[in-house]
Amino acid sequence: RKEVEQDPGPFNVPEGATVAFNCTYSNSASQSFFWYRQDCRKEPKLLMSVYSSGNEDGRFTAQLNRASQYISLLIRDSKLSDSATYLCVVKSSGGSYIPTFGRGTSLIVHP
């Protein structure tokens, strides 16, 4: 089983739609969780951290479920500019804080 798993998609949605992605992780000792966004042929950029109580940033909501070992990202009112690959990142605890990336979920928002 891969350490961090994501549905690669693509998720093809119309503008204005609500879309949700999940990411599962296998290491129960994982401590930190993030969503990054990567545009085509560009570098990844932090979208948001994921906190235990869940957190929201504008149209984006991130949730963590430790019992089931998954995190989620919800995007409301999708814009064309949201089209990108969304990478789930999990950091393990311990001295080296190894970050593990999922392979990403591709989102295409169409008019």
Add this chain to the structure above:
Amino acid sequence: DTAVSQTPKYLVTQMGNDKSIKCEQNLGHDTMYWYKQDSKKFLKIMFSYNNKELIINETVPNRFSPKSPDKAHLNLHINSLELGDSAVYFCASSQSAGGNEQFFGPGTRLTVL
């Protein structure tokens, strides 16, 4: 101002050659990383340095050797390049090893012929 920069942006070379990729960050961060993103877009960590000290060394062939002359620079040297080394290599930095946000460079697209 570029936060994390890498050179070169593109690198095309023959099998068996030796090449280096350079990375510099001007953010004052303590920790730097090298990642490889293959054709399937899977981003995998290779190495990490914290204050010039190697702290992460994932299963990478020993043809890959990182070098950190100071905490603002982390270079990657690759010996005897193979076809399977073709990928995009990203450098990144974070404030500390446990730092939350990583800032990525623009990537170096390596093609081995």
